[in-house]
Amino acid sequence: MEKYNNSENVVDVKGLYVSFRTFKGYLKVLNGVNMQVRRGEKVSIVGESGCGKTTTVNSIAQILARQAKVDNGEIFFNGKNIFKMSSKEKKNLRSQGISVIFQDPIASLNPVFTIGTQMKEVIHYSGIEGASSKQVQHERVINALKETSLPDPERIMENYPFQLSGGMRQRICIAMSLSTPRNLVIADEPTTNLDVTIQDQVLKTLKKRVEEKGSALILITHSLGVAREVADRIYVMYAGSIVETTTSDELFREALHPYTQGLMSCIPKLSGGGIATGIPGRIPNYLNPPKGCRFAPRCPKALAVCHESTPPIFEPIKDHQVSCFLYG
Ligand SMILES: Nc1ncnc2c1ncn2[C@@H]1O[C@H](COP(=O)(O)OP(=O)(O)OP(=O)(O)O)[C@@H](O)[C@H]1O
Ligand code: SF4
Numbered sequence: 209m210e211k212y213n214n215s216e217n218v219v220d221v222k223g224l225y226v227s228f229r230t231f232k233g234y235l236k237v238l239n240g241v242n243m244q245v246r247r248g249e250k251v252s253i254v255g256e257s258g259c260g261k262t263t264t265v266n267s268i269a270q271i272l273a274r275q276a277k278v279d280n281g282e283i284f285f286n287g288k289n290i291f292k293m294s295s296k297e298k299k300n301l302r303s304q305g306i307s308v309i310f311q312d313p314i315a316s317l318n319p320v321f322t323i324g325t326q327m328k329e330v331i332h333y334s335g336i337e338g339a340s341s342k343q344v345q346h347e348r349v350i351n352a353l354k355e356t357s358l359p360d361p362e363r364i365m366e367n368y369p370f371q372l373s374g375g376m377r378q379r380i381c382i383a384m385s386l387s388t389p390r391n392l393v394i395a396d397e398p399t400t401n402l403d404v405t406i407q408d409q410v411l412k413t414l415k416k417r418v419e420e421k422g423s424a425l426i427l428i429t430h431s432l433g434v435a436r437e438v439a440d441r442i443y444v445m446y447a448g449s450i451v452e453t454t455t456s457d458e459l460f461r462e463a464l465h466p467y468t469q470g471l472m473s474c475i476p477k478l479s480g481g482g483i484a485t486g487i488p489g490r491i492p493n494y495l496n497p498p499k500g501c502r503f504a505p506r507c508p509k510a511l512a513v514c515h516e517s518t519p520p521i522f523e524p525i526k527d528h529q530v531s532c533f534l535y536g
């Protein structure tokens with residue numbers, strides 16, 4: 209295994225605010241996101257639909273929609289501020305530094321080229337040794353397809369995206385990301401279309417590869433169980449902010465934020481100890497989000513101050529941070 213210094217931050221997001229322009233006005237979505245990913249580290253972002261997980265990782269990969277506006281904050285990739293990168297550096301960021309496995313595999317595959325052609329192109333532009341050799345490209349594609357347990361890789365290379373099932377297309381996207389070494393792999397709900405056994409296999413492969421190469425992983429998932437399985441550290445997101453972060457084991461030992469506690473109670477109890485209760489209410493309207501803590505309208509423990517001011521980050525337990533007035 210390659211030696212690496214795992215205290216290095218591959219990604220450092222500092223106070224990131226992002227809004228989206230719509231015909232009704234600006235949706236103030238990201239509300240000061242802070243997150244770090246070290247070399248060799250696997251982190252997971254969890255949170256309800258619409259809380260800003262994809263917006264966060266798209267900001268890191270520099271693939272935000274045209275309507276998006278970065279209002280404040282900085283993102284460092286390997287120590288470099290990505291908002292100050294030249295266009296060449298930005299291009300290298302996508303072709304060599306970061307690979308993204310998208311939530312929707314159809315959107316990330318080109319319908320008019322075969323899988324083989326598309327995967328070879330990724331290798332061609334990766335800058336690795338022998339990247340322009342047809343033989344190297346072929347071998348890497350075959351190996352990557354095998355790693356995601358796709359049957360008959362030679363045949364799949366000849367197929368067009370429409371000839372494959374949703375689950376197969378999703379595994380192609382994962383194979384693409386595994387076909388060249390990257391500093392950072394971003395996987396946005398990479399297994400939503402897969403059945404449980406394949407999901408498990410694919411996540412194990414992803415995890416193993418990241419560990420072997422000393423690259424970093426950001427995995428987005430709705431499932432706290434999946435996050436615990438794969439990630440060293442979990443970032444819990446609510447309405448555009450990271451509300452709690454710590455190691456996976458510590459989070460399951462003691463969730464501090466009322467929102468995380470609510471998410472935990474949504475995990476079905478297989479032991480038969482009760483039914484999932486869920487969190488009443490919904491994510492706020494980003495056109496006019498609540499003043500103070502954005503979770504206050506749904507929080508069973510809200511104090512008067514919660515409706516007035518934004519809670520700062522507290523660290524009541526070493527390496528366990530929470531943004532909530534209860535810990536002030
Ligand atoms: N291009 C866009 N234009 C306008 N609003 C957008 C755009 N992209 C995202 N949003 C809004 O930003 C908010 C956060 O969206 P985002 O996709 O980041 O959430 P998410 O946490 O990834 O959700 P999911 O789990 O459903 O994928 C949502 O309210 C969404 O409607
Ligand atoms: S800051 Fe207040 S409203 Fe927000 S989660 Fe904590 S107790 Fe609840």
Ligand SMILES: [Mg+2]
Binds near residue numbers: 262
């Ligand atoms: Mg998303």
